[in-house]
Amino acid sequence: MYRWVDENGKVHYSDEPKEGTNAEQVQLKPNSSIQLSPPPSAADTATTETPAQPVEYKIAIVSPENQATIRENNGNFSVQVEVEPKLDSSLKMALSLNGNTYSVPQRTNLFRLVNIDRGEHKLSVRIIDQNGKVLASSQETTVYLHRASMLGGG
Structure with a gap:
């Protein structure tokens, strides 16, 4: 191996001396070579990923409780x-x-029901994706809504 410095001060190495330079022979130490391996191919780096497991959601109506009686003369209550x-x-x-679907699907966990008739009502909530898949x-919650009636005897 030969080494020389050009007129700009840049150091060069070659396996043959360059004419017109003061190239000096350099002795390499044994095992000083560098082994380069080709970069891994896409097939080598591809890992066999398992498909993402679907998330199992749990959803429950926490208020009102099942079998609750709601006394609200205007028929408004929250779920x-x-x-x-x-x-x-x-x-x-x-x-x-x-x-029947009551309102537009939403992300918040509080639903406001307005002017609901008195009597027994069954409530449930579904989680749906953008395609409407449930x-x-x-679980279904049953509530009993009491509203004062203007009809009365007397």
Whole structure:
């Protein structure tokens, strides 16, 4: 191996001396070579990833309690829901009142019902994805709404 410095002060190495320079022979130490291996291919680096397991959501109506009696003359009351784990940003919840979707699906866990008729009502909540697929449903909760009647004897 030969080494020389050019007129700009740059050091060069070669396996043959360059004419017109004061190249000096350099002795390499044994085992000072560098072994380079080619970069790994995409097939080598690809790991066999298992598909992501779907999240199992748990949803429950926490208020009002099942079989609760609600006394509210204007027919307004709230339904509070608990979800585990926290909903993914693409998911929403839909409230059903007596088997029919009550309002637009939402991300918040508090539903406000307005001017509901007196009597027995069945409530449930579903977690739905952006395509409307149901991922989880709550147990059905039955409530009894009492409203004062203007009709009365007397």
